[in-house]
Amino acid sequence: MxxxxxxxxxxxxxxxxxxxxxxxxxxxxxxxxxxxxxxxxxxxxxNNSGVIHSGLYYKPGSLKAKNCVGGYKMLLDFCDQNEIKYELCGKVVVATDEFQLSQLDVLRDRGAKNGLEGILKLNESELKEYEPHVSGIAGLYVPQTGIIDYxxxxxxxxxxxxxxxxxxxxxxxxxxxxxxxxxxxxxxxxxxxxxxxxxxxxxxxxxxxxxxxxxxxxVKIIPFRGEYYELKPEKHHLVKNLIYPVPDPNFPFLGVHFTRMINGGIEAGPNAVLAFEREGYSKTDINVAELLESLTWPGFIKVASKYWKTGFGEMYRSFSKSAFTKALQKLMPELKEEDLMPGGAGVRAQACDKNGGLIDxxxxxxxxxxxxxxxxxxxxxxxxxxxxxxxxxxxxxxx
Known part of the structure; x- marks a missing residue:
C-alpha cells in the first residue's frame, strides 16, 4: 500500500x-x-468560458472577493513566468432597463471596495464606443477582466x-x-x-x-448545466470583447453573455438548468439516483419553489433556440437565430443548504x-x- x-x-x-x-x-x-x-x-x-474575473461582483470581505482579487494577481504573474497566453481585454456590464441602474452602482461600489481601479461608468453613447452593436441605457467598463485557457x-x-x-x-x-x-x-x-x-x-x-x-x-451539491451557442464566424465582428448583463442579485448566475475566447470564436450563453446527473453535459444525460437526490433535497425544493419562474425560463431556453436568441437580443437586438450554432456545455457544482440557500x-x-x-x-x-x-x-x- x-x-x-x-x-x-x-x-x-x-x-x-x-x-x-x-x-x-x-x-x-x-x-x-x-x-x-x-x-x-x-x-x-x-468546460468553463475561460474568463479571468476581476472581483467586480463579490461582496467585499467574502472569501470570493479576497481570493479573486489576490488570485487574479497571482495568476497573471504565474502566466507571465510560464509563458501562458492570456489577454486583459476588459468587459462591459450593460444595463438595459431603468431598474438595473441602481444595481450598476452597487457593482461599481463593490469593485472599488475590492481594489479595482479604472472602472468607468458609461452612458448610452459611450457604451457604443466599446461595443458598437450593444443596446443599453448605461454600463460599466471593467479593464481588469481577461480571457485565458484554464x-x-x-x-x-x-x-x-x-x-x-x-x-x-x-x-x-x-x-x-x-x-x-x-x-x-x-x-x-x-x-x-x-x-x-x-x-x-x-x-x-x-x-x-x-x-x-x-x-x-x-449542504448538497446540486449540478446546474450551462449550455452555450457560438456565433458563426461571419458574425464575430458583432462582439469586440466581453459583454455581460447586470446580474440578478438574488441568483448566483451571471445571465447569458458574450465571451470572446482566447483560442478564437465567440461564445454566447450560458443558461442555467438543473442537470439530471452530476456530470450531465447534455439534455439526454440522466442518472436516476443522482436526479432523485437533487429533487428530494429539502434545500432544492425550497429553491425550486422560490425561483420556479426563473427556472422555467432557463429550461425553456434550453429547448428553444428562439427563446435563447431572444434573451441574447436584450443585449444585441440585431442578432438573429441563424447567427448562432451549437456550442459546448459545462456543469457547475452549486452547493445548496437544507434551508434553500444557494451558497454564494x-x-x-x-x-x-x-x-x-x-x-x-x-x-x-x-x-x-x-x-x-x-x-x-x-x-x-x-x-
Missing amino acids: DKYDIIIIGGGIVGLATAYQLSIKKKGLKIAVLEKEDQLALHQTG KEVANKYAELFKKNGGEIHLNAKVENIILKGGERILNTNKGDFKTNVIVNCAGLYSDKVAKMTGQKMN DFLILESEGVVNVCNAPSPAATSSLSIGDVVSDKILDQF
Whole structure:
C-alpha cells in the first residue's frame, strides 16, 4: 500500500493549484493527487468560458472577493513566468432597463471596495464606443477582466507539481475512506492509498467525498448545466470583447453573455438548468439516483419553489433556440437565430443548504487530518492559486 503525507482528491484546477502550492512551500513531503478520469481538468476546469474575473461582483470581505482579487494577481504573474497566453481585454456590464441602474452602482461600489481601479461608468453613447452593436441605457467598463485557457493553466500546475516530486494517479476513483487512528486509508479502484492528511477538491462530488471523511454535511451539491451557442464566424465582428448583463442579485448566475475566447470564436450563453446527473453535459444525460437526490433535497425544493419562474425560463431556453436568441437580443437586438450554432456545455457544482440557500461564497470545512473544499464555483479558476495558498496553509498547520 502506497503511503503519503498528503493526498489530494480531484485533478481539477483547484486541486492541482493546491498540490503545486504545497510542493513549493514544504519540500520533502510525499504528496499525491488522485483523479478518477483518464486526464486532468476534464470537468469544471475544462468546460468553463475561460474568463479571468476581476472581483467586480463579490461582496467585499467574502472569501470570493479576497481570493479573486489576490488570485487574479497571482495568476497573471504565474502566466507571465510560464509563458501562458492570456489577454486583459476588459468587459462591459450593460444595463438595459431603468431598474438595473441602481444595481450598476452597487457593482461599481463593490469593485472599488475590492481594489479595482479604472472602472468607468458609461452612458448610452459611450457604451457604443466599446461595443458598437450593444443596446443599453448605461454600463460599466471593467479593464481588469481577461480571457485565458484554464486547462492549459491546470496542466502547467500539474507539470510543475510533478517536477517538484509530486505524484499524479489517473483513473483512481476514491470509493471509500477509512479513518484509522492518525492515518486515513483511501480505497480506490486502483488499489489502496494511505495518508496522514486528505484534501478534498472533488468538485461535483465534493459533498460525497466529504461524507466519506466523516464530515457532517448541511449542504448538497446540486449540478446546474450551462449550455452555450457560438456565433458563426461571419458574425464575430458583432462582439469586440466581453459583454455581460447586470446580474440578478438574488441568483448566483451571471445571465447569458458574450465571451470572446482566447483560442478564437465567440461564445454566447450560458443558461442555467438543473442537470439530471452530476456530470450531465447534455439534455439526454440522466442518472436516476443522482436526479432523485437533487429533487428530494429539502434545500432544492425550497429553491425550486422560490425561483420556479426563473427556472422555467432557463429550461425553456434550453429547448428553444428562439427563446435563447431572444434573451441574447436584450443585449444585441440585431442578432438573429441563424447567427448562432451549437456550442459546448459545462456543469457547475452549486452547493445548496437544507434551508434553500444557494451558497454564494467558497466553503472550506476542516477537521483533524482533513480539509474539504465543498463549494468552489466561479471565480475558482481565477482564484485557484489563492485558494491553493489558503488550503495549503490549513494543511501545513496540521503538521
